[in-house]
Amino acid sequence: MKFFLSLALCLFSLSAFSQAQDAAQIRKIFDEALERGESYEMLRYLTKEIGGRLSGSPQAAAAVEWSRQQMMAYGFDTVYLQPVMVPHWVRGDREVGRILNSKKLGSKEVKVVSLGNAVGTGPKGTIGQVIEVKDFQELAALGRENVEGKIVFFNRAMDPKLMDTFSAYGGASGQRGAGPSEAAKYGAIGAIVRSLSSFKDDIPHTGSTRYALNVPKIPAVAISTNNADMLSALLADDKDLQFYFETSAKMLPDVLSYNVVGEIRGSEFPEEIIAVGGHLDSWDLSEGAHDDGAGCVQSIEVLRLMKALDYKPKRTIRAVMFMNEENGLMGGRKYAELAAQNNENHIAAMESDRGGFLPIGFGISGTKSEQEKMLSWAPLFQPYGIYQFKRGGGGADISPLRTQDVPTIGYIPDSQRYFMYHHTAIDNFEAVNQRELELGAAAMASLIYLIDQYGL
């Protein structure tokens, strides 16, 4: 009995000791990030010197080369490229929208942006009567007799009452992803989509649409939330109103691009890989600062922090810059394909793709015991205001790894401001706050450190 008591005491002290050690290491990580963090300066380069980085663009190629050089300059053990073919969609020069025949306004210009992957209207434009719906049920109820030859206006708003704005996004984003093809099934000639914004403002949000097979590809544009409200109000008693829009978007042949990988080799279990990443591509309208320049530089910073603190990881820590999250996910798929092909053993993968905002937590997808292990570390993050440790999480780029049973972790920053910037022309460097960005990198590095120490 005495022996067991001593053993228990001994184990308890060991655990108390290692907990204090972990707390101290995490404090060091945060101090380094807050005093000498380099995420912000990296982001400045990526956004200001390179800019928007749509897959297939020269800027995407520049970003590949920049991140390769940056990780080499930091002295990571290995830095390499993973070739991957990606879609090459271009917006073209002309984007014009106009309300016509309005009883109240006559003709009025409305800012439009083509949805990503969408076909253009060509120089003749698309013109038609507008029929407004809130969801696909309404569309189906209208049927072909009411939709054929018209432009469908999807006007579903994000629910402002949800604290997690990504849930609100999820509740409305179907109209952008699947809306145009749904409308085309009933003979629509074009689609207008209410921007996926948490705010009433004048800024249109782009984003991918996915054409269904065997359905005509119709052109599709987004308009701002204020313009959507205006259009809806006009339509209420103005059945003759027409909308004209012209876009010159087109899909070009696929091009060769790359994921960029940098790693620090593990000292004890080099075959066990912990990946952390973001996506290097962005939409073309802005510099792609929150989406997802932030996640890229934070992922590089996780490894840099370890080196700066002279921390030698037991496992291999890998920063991955995924290509083509926005309009294809070809990079994420390729990464998982190569991981399987090379029999790589990923013990965890983390993604930062919710913007460079204040860190509030992490979500994990995995087995119950993997989830519980991560949840048990929550108290170590309390001093940093990081309180949300929850089941379920990951990121688009790392989602293909789930089929190999890799636990995936989504880094969660506060989401209140994200859908002001997301996929707009204002997602620029100035929209990112230095402390919030660096704190995020520290939070990510701290969790990676714990996974490196204890596994999941």
Add this chain to the structure above:
Amino acid sequence: MKFFLSLALCLFSLSAFSQAQDAAQIRKIFDEALERGESYEMLRYLTKEIGGRLSGSPQAAAAVEWSRQQMMAYGFDTVYLQPVMVPHWVRGDREVGRILNSKKLGSKEVKVVSLGNAVGTGPKGTIGQVIEVKDFQELAALGRENVEGKIVFFNRAMDPKLMDTFSAYGGASGQRGAGPSEAAKYGAIGAIVRSLSSFKDDIPHTGSTRYALNVPKIPAVAISTNNADMLSALLADDKDLQFYFETSAKMLPDVLSYNVVGEIRGSEFPEEIIAVGGHLDSWDLSEGAHDDGAGCVQSIEVLRLMKALDYKPKRTIRAVMFMNEENGLMGGRKYAELAAQNNENHIAAMESDRGGFLPIGFGISGTKSEQEKMLSWAPLFQPYGIYQFKRGGGGADISPLRTQDVPTIGYIPDSQRYFMYHHTAIDNFEAVNQRELELGAAAMASLIYLIDQYGL
């Protein structure tokens, strides 16, 4: 025994019932604020239509009249003014700073802003050798022989490692408040203060200085953190460097101004008052959006939310727009003085003066039982990411009420971005996010609701 068991069960159900009721009421408050909140539109008016509101300025008078009208328009039961004499400091037109005789740069212009309440240099300006110190100990060690006839440069940085940036501010703000007079004690002819910013940037921050009695009043300016770093680097091997600055600030005679009070009369205990406020005055360099337009409109919104939800408070809920927090606190003092004079029974006072950022908590100063009562409500705020309930808190304007043993509550939003904007030219409407602002008002209204229901 059975009786007590039944009683206990009954009390338990009652408490579970009222907890569910409270959770539902708080959900309603957040829904109303997120769907139809009016803080943001009020803030737009106060910042864009009125602008900076330094005590004694025409804009401060306009803000008094606006908030009076706004609260009348909302139909609060009583709206009235509390006359109070306030200092009337003016910056004047000229603010010029220049490094002279630098070995490296020769002569170089440096943006300066006069500290609030400071005297001006007059058209001849102040010129002198610069002596850099980090704190008052260093200054004392230098003594009169090294300081007399020179300009003291206080270059203490805010500690970036502190998560609560207000603590970092507290650790460095003495150089602004007391620095000029400390320097004057040793014969200095002017003071330059490193801006109290969490960031390295080019924006100088103003703020009050307080001249000590019987010490010469010397002119004092702030320079940006980047310029402070530059000046410090130049001084390292350039003892002949001089600094010239010219300011035309001056203190005019006190003027009559007002606190503005609006209240909803309590239905059961009208004599018990719960006050919630912010300060209406701001610095003159910007529109005073975070500091403290946000706190004012949130306080009005607390009462508006109650009316919008048809909630009839048991106690009297009072929104107070305090005047002159920035350079005198005359409004806060007058409010407490009148409360004592009129034998008012404040059961709690809350202040919002940390910007319109994401709500994370509340701090309370009061008796142990008052603190514990508030802390016990924390779980009701968890769904909204509000996790920091702590002992100690309040606000400058409500601090005079503490001498009457009124428990004071400080509303705590996230502080990471605050000291980018604080007292600068960029504390404008655009720096405030609508959802963060409205969530703050909802958080404040929710806690006021609980205090109204149960007392403290």
